[in-house]
Amino acid sequence: MVTFHYNFKITLFSLLCLISFINLGFWQLDRKEEKIALLENDLHFRSQIGSRPEFIDQNRVLSGTPLILQGTFDDRVILLLDNRIHKGVVGFEVHQLFHDESALNFIINRGFIPRGRTRSSPLDIPLMHNEMVSIRGHIYKAPKNPYLRKIEKLNYDFPQIVQSIDINILSNELQLGLFPFVVRLQEDQLGALPRSWVVSNMTPEKHQGYALQWFLMALAVFVAWIFFTFRRTNG
Known part of the structure; x- marks a missing residue:
């Protein structure tokens, strides 16, 4: 005979685990769809030639949008984003101020240099000597790092090592209007440095x-609850 043995603590614990595991499973499925859309956008943008920045709606532009810039790199303002890794080597990503002929100013991520x-x-940072150049790149909207609490101030001793690139802070510190997102320089462009950028660190699969x-763990919790709640007794 199967009898019902209700245990409040086991039931509550099982219910909380069940809800948590199911929610985590659906969250991963949502992340899968986001990654699929991200990869599709990347393929779409790679097929485009690129636009001039004055024709970009800064409020609606997507990460990965290709740009064509014409202007000069400013060798006086170079930021080194710390703790970057390329092929197992620790170093920096070189972010340099760029003045476009449209009167817009950009922070260009040129790529990686190893640390001393x-x-x-x-x-060894290859300088551009303020020469007029035409370059191509794409907009990069970096995810916010919740662990960075300290707002960095420029010491104006460039190149300066920084832990993050915050365009709003840089704009205020430099007293210069900046395009609101970093532009990653294409690897075949003048001034480009090595890089190992990926569209996504994790595949949809x-x-x-x-x-x-997560769903299997939820099933295991439910089966365990059934086992402890409904028991077979003799007679």
């Missing part, structure tokens, strides 16, 4: 796999 033996070691794991 110490943080005070001199770095991995998100689907994680979702399946």
Whole structure:
């Protein structure tokens, strides 16, 4: 005979785990759809030639939108984004001020340079000598880092090592209007440095796999609850 043995603590614990695991599973499925859309947008943008910045709606522009810029790199303002890794080597990503002929100003991510033996070691940063150039790149909307609490101030001793690139802060510090997003320079362009940028760190398939794991864990919790609640007794 199967009898019902209700245990409030086991039931509550099982219910909380069940809800959490199911929510995490659907969250992973949502992330999967986001990654699919992100990859599709990247393929779409790669097929486009690019637009001049004055024709871009800054309030609606998408990450990955290609741009064509004409102007000069400013060798006086170079920021080194810390803790970057390229092919197992620790270093910096070089972000440099660029003055476009449209009168707009940009922060251009040129790519990676390795760090010296110490943080005070001199770095080999190829300068652009303020020459007029035509370059191509794409807009990069960096995700916000919730662990960065400190607002960095410029010390105007360039190149300066920074932990993050905040366009609003840079604009105020430099007293210069800046395009609201970083532009990543294409790897075949003048001034480009090595890079290992990826559209997404995790494939849609991995998100689907994680979702399946969460759903299986939810099923395991439900089966365990059934086992402890409905028991077979003799007679």
